[in-house]
Amino acid sequence: MAKDKLSERQSEILNFIRTFQHESGYPPTIRQIGESVGISSTSVVNYNLNKLEKGGYLTRDLKVSRGLRLAHGPDALGGLGDVLRIPLVGRIFASAPVPVPGAATSFAPDEAIEITRSLVKDPENLFALQVRGDSMIDAMVNDGDIVVMRRQEQARNGEMVAVWLNEREETTLKHFFLENGRVRLQPANPTMGPIYADPANVRVQGKVVLVLRQMK
Amino acid sequence: MAKDKLSERQSEILNFIRTFQHESGYPPTIRQIGESVGISSTSVVNYNLNKLEKGGYLTRDLKVSRGLRLAHGPDALGGLGDVLRIPLVGRIFASAPVPVPGAATSFAPDEAIEITRSLVKDPENLFALQVRGDSMIDAMVNDGDIVVMRRQEQARNGEMVAVWLNEREETTLKHFFLENGRVRLQPANPTMGPIYADPANVRVQGKVVLVLRQMK
DNA sequence: CGATATATAGAACAATTGTTCTATCAAGGA
DNA sequence: TCCTTGATAGAACAATTGTTCTATATATCG
Structure with a gap:
């Protein structure tokens, strides 16, 4: 019934x-x-x-x-139709892996950002991180910027992802390409060259779907 | 109190x-x-x-x-009503002035972007532009990025503004500083140096309040 | 008719929850 | 120094509030 x-x-x-x-x-x-x-x-x-x-x-x-x-029906109380509330789960910087929130973890972040649904195509599994430091300027991402990511371990060619590089021991944001059995990581900044890595040493932590920079 | x-x-x-x-x-x-x-x-x-x-x-x-x-503020109980619809009035690129929308002009742009009010502090006089070309990478702004600006002709020190440089005949996005009678324009990219200009040759066209980058 | 499910009432109970009172500590001001 | 104010803690209290149990009436179905 x-x-x-x-x-x-x-x-x-x-x-x-x-x-x-x-x-x-x-x-x-x-x-x-x-x-x-x-x-x-x-x-x-x-x-x-x-x-x-x-x-x-x-x-x-x-x-x-x-x-x-x-129940969220015709005129539900919240009415939050087109506003997504995305948990701000931490900071991201070069010297540490991305703090990806657990899958089924029902964490309750005290901070969150709100964006309109129109800014992303799929509102599933999103979380946000604030960038700490200048280490990602080659990804055109500055200190203080907020990156909205989707949790995923696989990347398709051309996607911008956050990866942890075992060899270098650092997190970086790059465009991902798998070519002839090796990974090419291409900076967003067109004036800079790519780096290459063994797939075994690259751990994809999430896909960047949006970068936000608020000016003071 | x-x-x-x-x-x-x-x-x-x-x-x-x-x-x-x-x-x-x-x-x-x-x-x-x-x-x-x-x-x-x-x-x-x-x-x-x-x-x-x-x-x-x-x-x-x-x-x-x-x-x-x-209190009915940024996002009161309903949460609705805090979505701003900002007209996307055109493109911005280095070789042309910013297409600032007229003051009282009730233009009807066919394009617009929607953001939550919480992302900006003052929702007045906002318009958005899409960046064309790689000419603003020194402002950490890439081809395809969307910049949300507030129309204003004056800049206070430290604000990031879009300026038209008469001498160079180009539009650029820089942090603005007026020091000892001359204008220092500081790129957002901390690895790059400033440029200096005569205030008479600098036309402020708007203040950058938000930069948005959507990944494919 | 008897049995079962539905709808309702009332009361008692236990847990939740806002309020209040006292006490402590640090920072200023007189 | 003494006194006031702001911020915090702890405990006790009383009101609020969800839960549960029993009881009654009405209907429907076999």
Whole structure:
């Protein structure tokens, strides 16, 4: 059972939650819902909320006060349609590998940047890093710049990736090319030459999808 | 006392609230805030929240669990409305002045880029240009990059501006410094030296506020 | 009819959560 | 030096709030 049609009461509940959330900035309590809909018993509200959750109309967080949110539907609360919030997971500099966030890790970064979805084609697996130092100027990336990356271990020819070079023990941002069994890493700065490396010594850590430089 | 500058802790708190609200759909509790920022005492969190409310950064509803919301600012509860649509008015290259859009001109560009308001501090008089050619690599700006500029004829020291140099007949992006009656234009690339010019021969066309580079 | 599922009420409970009070410590000012 | 202010900690308290349990009524189905 997924989407049953709503009872009159359940519609009222949804409606009230929507209004309350909009006006208060946070969801109502069970008792507030009951009061607005004319239910004296908290258990009945709870009962209906569970129904609504089963129906996919909202999500609940158990044991959490006001722990519910409307499903992202026609006019969901957040409405964050075209704004992506990308975790700023750390710094990137030449002398250390990229701090790639773990796959299933539900980390909670206290910092994040927001960009419009239109700036990237695929919003999956993105994270952001701030560049530390001048070591990546050959990638046209300056101290303080923010690079948005997608986590991936494989690179296709021509993509700009962050790689860790075992031999040199450094992280660098380069355009990646696999040619005749060796890797050519081409700086973005057209005035500079490529470096070559053995594929075994190159570890791709992510693909650069966006570089942001904010001026003071 | 209205708008004091925030302490490090208070910034963290605001940041956490923003992130939490975004991810959960409702605000955090006092104890959740304390935990995330590293405060063991609920009274200290309460203390800082009151400070923040006095400063106008958020609103609180007394005696209400999770009863706080961020002030309608950079990204208030909804998060919507903080997307700026910036007209892409043309190309910028070395051999021509910047195509600055007219002041009151209500032009209707067919192209535009969208960015979140949080990426710029003042959303007034912005326009965007796409860089053509490799002539601005000394400004760490590559062919294809998009520069977002604010229209202005005056520059303050240290700002990165687009200037037209009468003598050389070229447009360039440099950090601007007025020193002892002459203009020093400093490339963003720290490995390159400045050029000097007579103020009469330097025409500031706009201030660079953001550089965007999208990777294929 | 009897059985089962649905919807509702009321009450009690336990956990969550905001508030308040006292105390400590450092930095200035009088 | 003493006193005030700002910032922090800890604990205790009281209100809020989600959960659970029992009970009742109504319907539907065999």
